[in-house]
Amino acid sequence: MxxxxxxxxxxxxxxxxxxxxxxxxxxxxxxxxxxxxxxxxxxxxxxxxKGWLSGRISSEDNFTHYQEPELNLDAEMIVEGDYIAVENAEMHYFSIDPSGKLGWNTNQITYYETTAHVVQIITGKVNNAYKDFLRRKKISYIIAGEDFLDLEEAMLKIQKYFHVxxxxxxxxxxxxxxxxxxxxxxxxxxxxxxxxxxxxxxxxxxxxxxxxxxxxxxxxxxxxxxxxxxxxxxxxxxxxxx
Ligand SMILES: NC(=O)c1ccc[n+]([C@@H]2O[C@H](COP(=O)([O-])OP(=O)(O)OC[C@H]3O[C@@H](n4cnc5c(N)ncnc54)[C@H](OP(=O)(O)O)[C@@H]3O)[C@@H](O)[C@H]2O)c1
The missing domain is CATH 3.40.430.10 (Dihydrofolate Reductase, subunit A)
Structure with a gap:
């Protein structure tokens, strides 16, 4: 592909x-x-x-302001694989966060007049509690790579899920x-x-x-x-x- x-x-x-x-x-x-x-x-x-990719530090500086995620360490085991929380959003903010550090408050960002649904791009090493946190916030996530982020796989998955x-x-x-x-x-x-x-x-x-x-x-x-x-x-x- x-x-x-x-x-x-x-x-x-x-x-x-x-x-x-x-x-x-x-x-x-x-x-x-x-x-x-x-x-x-x-x-x-x-x-x-239908959206733009941004690095973890850009997201901290502009949106999450270095807030810690609210994790539930006793959360039930999450099913494997990617999670698309919002279908058919017009715009997406593809947030590169390989280790799952960003403490989002909401599942969207606003940039001037544009509102975009947050899609976290994470690796397979991100733990269950962080994935549970994203699901509770209705934030989508895509897993690309196991220990290291696979940037090309991330792009292919964005193409597949969002038809771009x-x-x-x-x-x-x-x-x-x-x-x-x-x-x-x-x-x-x-x-x-x-x-x-x-x-x-x-x-x-x-x-x-x-x-x-x-x-x-x-x-x-x-x-x-x-x-x-x-x-x-x-x-x-x-x-x-x-
Ligand atoms: N002028 C503009 O148009 C513009 C646009 C965007 C941002 N900005 C500014 O740019 C600044 C941030 O830039 P930055 O360079 O410090 O940070 P960044 O590019 O936003 O983020 C860097 C982080 O992205 C992750 N990353 C980068 N390459 C990776 C890879 N190959 N595999 C896995 N993860 C990778 C790492 O996260 P981990 O550390 O978690 O591993 C890395 O620390 C902000 O102040 C922002 O406001 C300006």
Whole structure:
């Protein structure tokens, strides 16, 4: 089976950063909205998808705020396999959380005007109590890989359950680099805001993490560039996958 077409869609500063003080500027506030419209808004350009993938730290920073999950260690044994809690949701938030750490309060997130059902992407090593927690919250989960997350299997399962041939990868830099290193990204879409902050301790568009991978050179082929009304630049590249 051919995996879905994966577009890494990101908002970035002139110095290649995806978070940091530059986000407080008017320029960045405006281009963040443009970034949202292109990828996730009602009239989005990328309209073949039903949701976006996000890394565990992005979910903690933006939605769960490092809250611990409420586990019942005496929960009854959960049946094996994946669990789809909500059928036919229009949009999904595919949350990469290999060990089952995220303490969700609800089974949906809101991003500007978009509401998305949370689908946790976990591994087989996640324990019964965490799966019980997800079921009690009516949060879907997909198991991809046993001890280590299998990113390709995750994409194939997303395609199978949600009937899509396109998926958005929405960061952060660690997750982006993992997908890129495994040759799973087809296209990069960057809204580059005319702001910078010079920070050296904030995440970049791609960040290698020695737990998962190493730094290595990668090249891209330009597909399109556009100057947008808010003064940001939209850059689209194809990945020169081997
Ligand atoms: N500007 C933008 O467009 C944009 C978009 C999204 C996010 N962000 C920002 O980016 C920041 C977070 O970025 P980040 O790079 O620190 O974190 P991240 O990519 O959100 O999450 C990294 C985590 O994902 C899991 N992961 C990554 N690669 C994996 C692999 N190959 N196998 C299994 N699990 C894997 C690991 O979770 P475990 O540690 O649990 O193993 C890892 O710690 C946030 O502050 C967020 O606001 C910006």
């Amino acid at each position: 051919k995996r879905p077409y994966l577009i890494c869609h990101m908002h970035m500063s002139l110095d290649g950063k995806i978070v940091g003080p530059h986000l407080e500027t008017e320029a960045a506030q405006s281009s963040m909205r443009t970034y949202y419209e292109l990828g996730y808004g009602n009239n989005r350009i990328f309209n073949g998808h 041939d396109q998926v958005i990868l929405g960061g952060g830099g660690g997750l982006n680099w993992s997908f890129l290193q495994q040759g799973l990204i087809d296209e990069i879409s960057i809204v580059m805001t005319p702001a910078a902050d010079g920070s050296t301790d904030t995440q970049s568009l791609f960040d290698a993490n020695e737990i998962y991978n190493q730094p290595a050179p990668v090249t891209f082929t330009i597909k399109e560039t556009q100057i947008l009304n808010d003064g940001s630049v939209w850059l689209r590249y194809l990945v020169n996958n081997k």
